[in-house]
Amino acid sequence: MNQTSRIHGRHRGNGNAQGIQRWGSLIGGSALAIYGLTRRSPVGLALATLGGVVAISGAKANALEEPATQSSVLINGSPEEAYRFWHDFEHFPLFMNHLESVTVTGQGRSRWVAVGPLGTKFRWDAEIVNEQTNQSIAWRSLPGSEIEVDGYVQFEPAPGNRGTLISARIRYRPPAGALGHAVAKMLGKDPNFLMRQDLRRLKALMEAGEIPTTDGQTHGPRSVTAAAARFVDPDRPFKGDVEVAEVFSQLRRVS
Amino acid sequence: MKAVCWMGVDKISVETVPDPKILNPRDAIVRITSTCICGSDLHLYNGFVPTMEQGDILGHEFMGEVVEVGPGINRDKLKVGDRVVVPFTIACGNCFFCKSQLWSCCDNSNPNYWIAEEIMGYSPSGLFGYTHMLGGYSGGQAQYARVPFADVGPLKIPAGIPDEKVVFLSDIFPTGYMAAENCDIEPGDTVAIWGCGPVGQFAIRSCFMLGAERVIAIDRIPERLQMAKEGGAETINFDEVDDLIQLLKDMTGNIGPDSCMDAVGMEAFGHGIGYMMDRTKQMLRIETDRPIALREAIQACRKGGTVSVPGVYGGFIDKVPMGAFMNKGLAMKTGQTHMMRYMKPLLDRVERGDIDPSFVATHRPPIDLAPEMYKMFRDKQDQCIKVVMDPWANGARAAA
Structure with missing residues (x-):
């Protein structure tokens, strides 16, 4: 607490x-x-x-100054389970969509690969700087990384035996210039939203064993305009941080 | 395969689309043998629920045979060849809400939960064949469907019971039953039900099962009122009544019905200036839903009574008589149906012969006729109450 x-x-x-x-x-x-x-x-x-x-x-x-993104999620499971899952950083790409891979290289160190717009890849090495078994983990990019990243996550028993409250905070400090711009783009218009998404995927993975999806499902013919709009901005029409008014402006929309 | 697709407001067509595939470990593929059109599909047809997209496959009331299961499914729970009814809500079975039997509030089945969160604060479970806000899962008005978390939802049906006796366990029978349960019926109670569509019909019968002595059913479609009467209800055609609230008072010794149920939802019909204002506001999108039945239900309910709302609402409503609701000390219960709570017990009732749900079906066309059926169902033509389609019948359109 x-x-x-x-x-x-x-x-x-x-x-x-x-x-x-x-x-x-x-x-x-x-x-x-x-x-x-x-x-x-x-x-x-x-x-x-x-x-x-x-x-x-x-x-x-x-x-x-990049503000830290932070969020929390309640999962139906013990702090031990949550800690064990999180402690293996190689699990991260399963629920953090912008990560391509995390490879544990030993002695608390790991190599991270993230994918930005147009397939731009960012790499950094990180190390665990502090960990309390079944309670918290803190990690940080090594000096000299092209992106500075630090993260902190903690696991607490939730009130009423409802499982575990996972609270996470991750801060990216991108470099100046084009690379920094690409990192910002990767994190999207609302990095907090991205993080909430990541934690929800983690929750689904831990509780249901899989992340719900409709990607790749069968459907009827989509409209050309909707396809074009999605090509220009993949966040649209139904992805990303929508506003109530926006949702309702889809009302009676013949796409 | 053939699938019924939403191609825009007022536009439904049967398209040939790729067969569904397993996408997640706990998926199954079901070969559909019977699939229905629901009243809530009409809200999509009429364009009153946001976040539909051209090409979406409709349908959330279906049953069939399992033809493929994902690697994450325990074969003791579900295997190829099982005959199943698929509930319209999708639930993971392991989150706080599923564990609390609040299956339609599952936290892990709606991939687009954040759209719903913008409007509702939190997201209900994913649904088949509904809006993208509720998951955008391809639906079951098709020859095959992909069923996520198939080890939780689908209910196995023994051989020997025909489809039409059990297909309504996919939505409307449990929905009507939960609506009746939400009325908090005490033995001897009087329940008034707005809307005698399929859900209303099952609600009438469920109210009696739960101990109600009188059910007063309100609608304006003669064949629906007739079916309600056959279910044991007293009926009111609101088109023929000047003051519905006063009539309900008169029928109950000025006490009012103990419980009132809105089995109509967002596209209610009514009379007078208030109704016209709602229609206009809905057209202008100042108000998303027309809550005429809900207002009347609150107004008519006896003091300390319960209002049950199985009718579907999508957004925001105006002029809810909150003063009446508060000062009379009413309670309101609602929700998408917590399907997995009710399917098995209701199947048992069907097997025991307590009820034969097939009474509600009026049309059994091949799926090719879906566009005509949507129109007929919406416009209440040909005494249409419930359409059950066969995805495999050779449905030459000329047969219409």
């Missing part, structure tokens, strides 16, 4: 502090710039320039 509140607390605390700092710089810097410009003097111009720099750095600050 303590652990959970710490995960959530830390994340929220960080986010707020960053947010305040960022908006502070943005608003303060902009005010300074406007004040400087209205002076119409060399000192004013200098103030305006300084203000501008502060404002821009404020606007940029958060873009470089």
Whole structure:
């Protein structure tokens, strides 16, 4: 319980502090710039320039910081079972869709391969940095990896003997440039959504022994427009983080 | 194989599509011998439930013979050659909800759960042949179907009982029975049921099984009211009545029915300005469902009574008489049917001869006639109450 509140607390605390700092710089810097410009003097111009720099750095600050994605799921099983399953990192690609493989190389180390847009592959090596048997596991990418990743998962008995509460937090710090862009794309518009999906797949796998799917099932002729729309954006029409209004705008849709 | 496909609002066609394949270890493939059209299929036909896609295979009331089982299925539970009725809800059997007998709330059977979560907070189980929001599983109005978690849902049927006596165990009989159970019937109770479609018909008979003394059935289609009467109900044709609520009061000594059941759902019919407003709002998509029967059920129910809602709703409704509901101290029970709770006990009742469910079937066409049957069923033509299709009969369309 303590652990959970710490995960959530830390994340929220960080986010707020960053947010305040960022908006502070943005608003303060902009005010300074406007004040400087209205002076119409060399000192004013200098103030305006300084203000501008502060404002821009404020606007940029958060873009470089990838927030941790986190979620939790209740599974009908014991913490021991959940821990055992999670502890074998080679199981991860079974439920984390963006991973192609994880190979355990020994001594708590593993080699990870993820697949991004257009089949771009990212590789990194990670090691377990802390683990409490049947309670928690923390891992981190090794120094020098092209992507910085750290993860933490904990297993607690759920109230009322309802199984195990699995809470996970994973943070990706992609590098700048095209590779970073590709990583961001891999994580999608909403990395938290991706993580919830992963944990739901884990739950299905642990409870039902398989992940429900309709991929590859038989169906009648699909419409050309729907096929084209899906080609352009595979998240549509029924995949991804939809809004209520969006779902209902499908109402009476003749596709 | 042949399959009945949703090709758009008001567009149903029978297409030739690839045979289904095993996709997951606990799948089975069933060769379908009987398959029905359900009232809830009409909501899809009429375009009132979101997230359908052209090419979706319809149908969730079917039975047949197992022709293939996945590697994850224990042969003691299901094997090739078994004759089975397949429940319309899909359940994993191992999650909190399945373990709690809330089978239609299974957490692991809807791959598109997040769409449902946007609208409902949490997702119900996956369903066959329904919307993508509820899984988008290809349905059973076809010659074959893929059945996920086939070691949990399908109920084995002994040889010797004809299809038409047991096929309704796939949905409407258990649904009517659970709706009656949701009425919390005490011996001697009076139950009023809005809607005498197939679910209403089974609900009438189930209410009597559960100890109700009077059932008042409300509809406007003469042959449905007639069938309700044959089931022992008193009937009201609401087209011929000025004030339905007052009539129900008069029939019950001003007490009101102990339980009221809305076996109609989102496309109810009614009278007057309120009904017209609902229709207009539904057309304009300001309101997704027309809750006329639900409003009346709440209004008519006696103080401290129970409202049971087997009728299907998809989204949002306006002007629910919450004041009446609260001040009269009513309870409401609803849900997609927890099929696996009811199928076996109801099969036992059929085998004992307590009930012969085949009474409800009025049409038994080959599957090729599905488009005509959808229209006939929706427009209540030809005294159509329930359509059971044969996927293998040689259904030359000229036979229509």
